[in-house]
Amino acid sequence: MRILIAYYTQTGNTEQIARTIHKGISDAHTATILKNDALDTISFGNFDLVFIGSPCHAGTISEPVRRVLTSLPDKPYFQLAGFITHASAAYSKSDYEQCMIYLDSLCKKKRITYHGCFECQGKLAPQLHDFIKKSKKISDDEWNRMVAEMNEHPGADDERNAMNFARDVIARTDT
Template identity: 30%
Template sequence: MRILIVYDSVYGNTEKIAFALREAVAGHDERLMRASELNLHDLEGADLVFFGTPTHGGRYTEEFKELLERLPEGSLSGLDAAVFDTSMPEEGQGFITKKVVKFFGHASPKLAEALEKKGARILAGETFMVQGKEGPVLPGETERAKAWAEEIVSKL
């Protein structure tokens, strides 16, 4: 199975999750790359693509916005994809921060919607938690990411 893991990372947290996903799918024909490097040729023959971004103001990063703008309508038709993001949990935050996180939400649902508009079939979406704005990734999240990836791959 040919699997791509396409991500962007600002503080290194989303990259850490991307590397955990790669570890989980080791043994397949897997490739890890930044969103800014992806072109349509990279997607040829892919059986599954994981797309991951940090959450900034409830949205995906500018690099993903630019990637989506580069992809023609329908260019992801027939592509199976899973989306993930990294974000702060609502729990344990101050009143204002908690309300901001709840109000703006997470990036992965918005990324999933944008990828679906390009033709991708979204199989799953997940948010992995980091401590504060800059991280680090909370304990147990890389293990949870590996289990998530293994579960998705096992269903294909």
């Protein structure tokens, strides 16, 4: 099976999950992995299964990934699965849910066979800390607890879950 793992990342969390998926399937499959600017240069049509990864940005999927997805043809041969990283401890669960709804609706609209989406929390870029903390109007202690929680992700459990997700998707695609 020809597998592509394509993702956008700014600060490395989504990349960590992409590499984990790559590693997790490499015993049985060879996959192409690429990111960021390379997203605009590759044809998904050369693959049977595409894992597409994105951070959650401003309550939805990142713009570079949205651009690639909206340019996909209707009813393509390849099948799709997603992976999203987010900072829901500091933002809101509904943000990454929105990313998942976006992927689901896009696949329905374009009649792409879709295998669901993995999500996990990531660290929040330090330059956003002051801005987000102020917007939440919370104490330093509460904020420090949130940051500590986010800094543990993606962790070993997230990596294990991502690998299991990818293997399940492949098992379903193979049959």
